[in-house]
Amino acid sequence: MKTSSNKSIGIKEIAERANVSIGPVDKVLHNRGGVSKATRERILQAIKDLGYTPNILASRLKSSRDYTIAVLIPEATEIIPFWLAHNTGFEEALKEVSPFGINISILTFEQNNEASFKLRVDEVLHDGYDGIFMVPVFYDETIRLLQHYKDLNVPVIFFDSNIPGLSNLSFIGNNSKDSGYLAANLLDYTISKKGDILIASIERKEDNHIQFSAREEGFLTYFKNTGRRILRFTDNTGNEQTISKGISAIFNDNPHLEGIFVVNGIDKIAAAVTPAQKCNYRMIGYDLIEKNIQLLKNGAIDFLISQQPQKQAYQGIKLFYDYLILKKPIAPSYYLPLDIVMKANIDYYRFL
Amino acid sequence: MKTSSNKSIGIKEIAERANVSIGPVDKVLHNRGGVSKATRERILQAIKDLGYTPNILASRLKSSRDYTIAVLIPEATEIIPFWLAHNTGFEEALKEVSPFGINISILTFEQNNEASFKLRVDEVLHDGYDGIFMVPVFYDETIRLLQHYKDLNVPVIFFDSNIPGLSNLSFIGNNSKDSGYLAANLLDYTISKKGDILIASIERKEDNHIQFSAREEGFLTYFKNTGRRILRFTDNTGNEQTISKGISAIFNDNPHLEGIFVVNGIDKIAAAVTPAQKCNYRMIGYDLIEKNIQLLKNGAIDFLISQQPQKQAYQGIKLFYDYLILKKPIAPSYYLPLDIVMKANIDYYRFL
DNA sequence: ATGAAAGCGCTAACAG
DNA sequence: CTGTTAGCGCTTTCAT
Numbered sequence: 001m002k003t004s005s006n007k008s009i010g011i012k013e014i015a016e017r018a019n020v021s022i023g024p025v026d027k028v029l030h031n032r033g034g035v036s037k038a039t040r041e042r043i044l045q046a047i048k049d050l051g052y053t054p055n056i057l058a059s060r061l062k063s064s065r066d067y068t069i070a071v072l073i074p075e076a077t078e079i080i081p082f083w084l085a086h087n088t089g090f091e092e093a094l095k096e097v098s099p100f101g102i103n104i105s106i107l108t109f110e111q112n113n114e115a116s117f118k119l120r121v122d123e124v125l126h127d128g129y130d131g132i133f134m135v136p137v138f139y140d141e142t143i144r145l146l147q148h149y150k151d152l153n154v155p156v157i158f159f160d161s162n163i164p165g166l167s168n169l170s171f172i173g174n175n176s177k178d179s180g181y182l183a184a185n186l187l188d189y190t191i192s193k194k195g196d197i198l199i200a201s202i203e204r205k206e207d208n209h210i211q212f213s214a215r216e217e218g219f220l221t222y223f224k225n226t227g228r229r230i231l232r233f234t235d236n237t238g239n240e241q242t243i244s245k246g247i248s249a250i251f252n253d254n255p256h257l258e259g260i261f262v263v264n265g266i267d268k269i270a271a272a273v274t275p276a277q278k279c280n281y282r283m284i285g286y287d288l289i290e291k292n293i294q295l296l297k298n299g300a301i302d303f304l305i306s307q308q309p310q311k312q313a314y315q316g317i318k319l320f321y322d323y324l325i326l327k328k329p330i331a332p333s334y335y336l337p338l339d340i341v342m343k344a345n346i347d348y349y350r351f352l
Numbered sequence: 353m354k355t356s357s358n359k360s361i362g363i364k365e366i367a368e369r370a371n372v373s374i375g376p377v378d379k380v381l382h383n384r385g386g387v388s389k390a391t392r393e394r395i396l397q398a399i400k401d402l403g404y405t406p407n408i409l410a411s412r413l414k415s416s417r418d419y420t421i422a423v424l425i426p427e428a429t430e431i432i433p434f435w436l437a438h439n440t441g442f443e444e445a446l447k448e449v450s451p452f453g454i455n456i457s458i459l460t461f462e463q464n465n466e467a468s469f470k471l472r473v474d475e476v477l478h479d480g481y482d483g484i485f486m487v488p489v490f491y492d493e494t495i496r497l498l499q500h501y502k503d504l505n506v507p508v509i510f511f512d513s514n515i516p517g518l519s520n521l522s523f524i525g526n527n528s529k530d531s532g533y534l535a536a537n538l539l540d541y542t543i544s545k546k547g548d549i550l551i552a553s554i555e556r557k558e559d560n561h562i563q564f565s566a567r568e569e570g571f572l573t574y575f576k577n578t579g580r581r582i583l584r585f586t587d588n589t590g591n592e593q594t595i596s597k598g599i600s601a602i603f604n605d606n607p608h609l610e611g612i613f614v615v616n617g618i619d620k621i622a623a624a625v626t627p628a629q630k631c632n633y634r635m636i637g638y639d640l641i642e643k644n645i646q647l648l649k650n651g652a653i654d655f656l657i658s659q660q661p662q663k664q665a666y667q668g669i670k671l672f673y674d675y676l677i678l679k680k681p682i683a684p685s686y687y688l689p690l691d692i693v694m695k696a697n698i699d700y701y702r703f704l
Numbered sequence: 705a706t707g708a709a710a711g712c713g714c715t716a717a718c719a720g
Numbered sequence: 721c722t723g724t725t726a727g728c729g730c731t732t733t734c735a736t
Contacts, residue, residue, distance in 0.1 A: 008729095010730080011729065011730065011731095012729075020706070020707085021706065021707045022707085022708095022729095022731095023706060023707055023708080023732095024705075026730075026731065026732085027705095027706095029730095030731090034705065035706085036706090039705080054730080055730070056451055057409045057412050057452075057728090057729080058413050058712090058728070058729035058730045058731090059729075059731070060712095061410050061413055061712050061714090061728090061730075061731090062711075062729080062730050062732080063730080063731060063732090064731095065731095096448075099407070099408055099409055100409075178696070178700075181696055182694070182697050185695065186694065186696070189542045189634070190541040222696075282541070336700070337700040338696075338697040340692040342534070342537060342538065342692075343537065344530070344534040344537040344690075345690040345692070348530075348689040348690055360713095362712095362713055363713065363714065363715095364713075364714095372722070373724075374713095374715095374723085374724095375721095375724075376722060376723085378714075379722095381714095384716095387722085388721060388722085391721085406713090406714080407713055409712095409713080410712070410728090411715070412714090412728090413712090413715095413728050413729070414714045414715045414728050415715060415728085416715095417715095
């Protein structure tokens with residue numbers, strides 16, 4: 001049972017069969033025009049007949065054309081180290097695709113600063129890239145970028161968060177709503193039938209509210225009509241003491257509280273819960289950043305839903321390879337698995 | 353912030369710098385000998401100085417050397433359809449590596465039939481492959497194969513299950529013991545403190561007992577010294593009625609039973625549980641085969657631990673690419689993540 | 705509109 | 721032991 005492939009049918013063979021030289025064949029293959037209709041037909045026929053597949057190695061060898069992808073990504077900060085994780089994915093992907101002339105240029109912006117985003121968009125528009133891989137944080141500027149590239153046939157792929165209905169080529173990331181639903185399903189398993197649930201979040205203006213709302217929506221969808229009592233805690237001070245007091249108050253007022261779903265900033269919420277309190281609650285949240293991994297290991301957090309930033313980065317760059325080099329069709333969206341991470345399997349998720 | 357790579361330092365440049373022609377340079381690069389020590393040194397130095405990296409595209413283009421990997425894998429049957437899933441992974445990987453001349457040749461054997469395995473080993477030894485990707489089901493024959501390839505520098509990589517301490521190049525798969533521990537951890541979350549647990553399995557002689565024992569060992573490790581009451585049910589008839597009766601008897605005799613860990617054959621066990629009974633138990637087991645996916649969807653199974661067969665196949669073949677084409681060093685083992693799959697995230701795990 | 709020809713960087717065979 | 725040379729399959733330029 002052999003799965004072979006090498007038939008050595010090349011541009012030469014199809015030229016022969018079509019009674020032309022390789023010149024016109026190449027032109028037809030790349031839609032470069034300048035071929036009479038008749039020979040064009042014959043060549044196309046020959047390509048079909050012989051089942052020709054181009055040798056990407058040879059084509060790449062000669063052409064020496066380079067592709068540079070602009071990566072528009074929020075800056076990793078101490079507060080939001082999440083964006084650091086993508087780097088290993090980019091590196092991994094580059095190892096595979098750089099022989100084919102694909103480079104990337106990472107342009108960071110401040111997640112809470114539209115002006116810094118605009119600056120990068122200006123840069124992208126001015127420098128002219130062969131592809132854009134971006135987190136569409138700000139709507140208007142994203143639209144401006146898409147407008148510019150609309151007719152230029154330059155692939156724009158969103159990652160991490162999506163804005164549906166725009167003219168981008170594709171999206172790669174998680175389905176936030178489903179991730180919330182999953183969190184609910186899992187939490188439901190780990191608490192008693194009568195237990196109350198708290199939805200907690202830390203509001204910061206630099207955050208991606210669309211994504212967080214979607215998580216919450218999915219979570220609530222699961223519990224709709226179940227009669228579960230759902231409480232809410234939202235902090236917008238960022239102050240440890242304030243959070244700690246707020247959480248404590250909720251614990252005291254709600255003796256039946258058993259589960260906590262943290263939409264974002266789980267490290268802050270987990271820190272506000274004392275070990276003694278923790279025994280009575282299950283906590284689930286997001287993001288496999290180092291701080292959270294520690295909290296998972298010491299039992300402060302029970303479950304994390306992983307967004308797999310490395311995978312997003314790796315697969316995303318390979319999409320550009322598929323599109324630019326292999327000329328493969330690209331689906332409008334690629335949803336990555338929603339991984340459930342706990343103490344017992346965290347070590348298998350720490351690297352790509 | 354550019355991450356570029358193309359410096360166009362080729363074999364020619366290093367020849368120039370070492371004051372030789374490209375002939376000896378190529379020989380040094382491939383350790384083909386026939387180069388005087390002095391020039392060899394100069395060439396090596398030049399390679400270092402200029403930071404030369406070979407252009408794999410060009411090298412591949414010229415050499416047209418083909419590599420064929422023998423894949424020794426159990427036959428998928430109706431009883432054990434598990435092995436079907438690998439195919440999509442093989443296909444996916446081939447898309448990427450076949451331009452580099454890597455082919456695979458799939459040799460199936462009967463999982464419960466050592467003679468059929470021996471036949472395939474004979475075949476492999478006789479035909480002479482450039483790499484072996486295999487499930488080491490039978491010890492003695494595996495040893496025979498390894499012996500033969502020991503000095504031939506042919507990479508042998510195990511997958512799915514491992515036999516440690518042998519001379520194979522690497523292993524890729526899951527850590528079975530950790531997967532059992534994970535199952536225990538998760539099940540522990542979903543049942544009450546006082547609930548009893550049942551470990552169920554269907555013994556078939558064609559199964560991989562090493563792997564199953566490891567799962568059980570990991571599971572028991574978690575509960576050691578916790579005071580949990582652990583029951584056991586082992587069927588070796590394969591008969592539906594018998595299983596059904598056995599399970600029912602256990603349910604009746606053990607009112608505190610809350611969790612069921614199924615080491616293997618979860619479809620059989622799940623079928624033996626009536627929907628009415630199911631409300632009172634949590635069931636966790638293995639293998640993302642179609643039958644189990646349906647049972648997960650209709651609630652008969654709560655959790656499946658995925659072995660990611662597609663990923664094993666995909667990554668495994670890419671290891672041969674790393675080794676044979678890129679000449680990268682290969683680690684002795686690659687453990688894939690232990691994915692927790694439930695109704696709410698199954699759809700994201702159905703394909704590669 | 706088509707054909708001829710020069711390489712891309714590397715391998716491998718051969719001549720010196 | 722070292723240098724030369726002919727391609728691998730394709731792209732691209734330049735005549736025709």
